[in-house]
Structure formats: C-alpha cells, structure tokens
Amino acid sequence: DTEVTQTPKHLVMGMTNKKSLKCEQHMGHRAMYWYKQKAKKPPELMFVYSYEKLSINESVPSRFSPECPNSSLLNLHLHALQPEDSALYLCASSQGDTELFFGEGSRLTVL
C-alpha cells in the first residue's frame, strides 16, 4: 500500500471545466510536491510546499493553482486547461532531504 494517496486516479475534463486533484500523506512529512510527467519524459517539478512555504516553478501556467489546507493535504486546482496539459500528475512527500515517497499518480486527459 502506498503511503501517499492521490485521487482521482483518472480524470477526463473539458477545457472549460474546473476540477481538483487531491493528495494526502500521513507520514508527518513537512514537504509535499506536485510533478507533471508526460510520456517518456522525466517528472517535471511544478510546486513544492515546504514548512508551509510555497515554491513555484515559474514556467507553470496560472491555470494550475496549488492549495495546502494542512501539512498532510495538498490539492491541485485545475481551470481552463489545454489539451497539452494531459499528463500523469504525481504527488510526493518527504522529510528533509530524504527520499521522496510518490503516490500512484492521477492521469489527466483534457479534451
């Protein structure tokens, strides 16, 4: 069983929809991450929440917005996405500079 839980596992949405991806961890980790991964490419860092402080990859468009309601939850709000945003979205957590624990991912398709 993975200790980082992502929901939903699959999501199909239109370009005018608003949806959210959710991520939860119960390991007490103080850093949580969102990565985007296209086929045959490395995971690309989008956002990091570390000790309640947000770090953003400046290349990420504003149609993606993260939210960290508490230290164990990390959401990714999606609005007005484009077909090229279709990808696997991976959530991960870590404590300090230690291993990242990944969730199974949310596969997003934008029509």
Place this chain on the structure above:
Amino acid sequence: QQPVQSPQAVILREGEDAVINCSSSKALYSVHWYRQKHGEAPVFLMILLKGGEQKGHEKISASFNEKKQQSSLYLTASQLSYSGTYFCGGRWDTGFQKLVFGTGTRLLVSP
C-alpha cells in the same frame, strides 16, 4: 538546471553490468536516484549527500563526485527486474528542497 544523464538508453543481457551517469552544470548539494517502471510511480533507490560519497545496497551502488558535479549509478550482475527508466534527481540548495529530475536513462535487461 536539469541534470543530464548518459547514456539515454542501454540494453543488457541478464548478468551484465551497466553505469549510468548524471551531470550538473551547477554545484549539487545532493543527488537522488530513482527507478520508474512503465505505468508506475518512481521508486527511491538511494541518496548521496556528500562529495565523494559512495553508497550501495545489493548489486546497485552509486558515487557522487562533488568537484565534477557528477554522480554515477552502478548496476552489477543485472537482473530482469532492473528494467525501467532511471532518473537522477538533483538539489542545489538546502532551502526549498526542490528536487529536479535528470533527463532519464532507459534500461532494458533481456534474458
């Protein structure tokens, strides 16, 4: 800032050895290594925190040359289960804990 890996792909027969290299244009604080199988999330292999450090478990080991800003992953007596894509991950500071994945190396081990 993305680390560059070489080779891009390698095919081995079971029992053969391989070396995967990871280079950074900027001084690294730490290096992670992950393996990702098709359709799955990346799985942590090891982390190297100091220049010149070497680590290993079973038949997979790694080194980190801080001066050359380079890390290498050594796979000895490869097994079929080693097949997958290997990513190094680099951190360049101790602040936001951003982990940026390298370009990736696809490894196929055949019987």
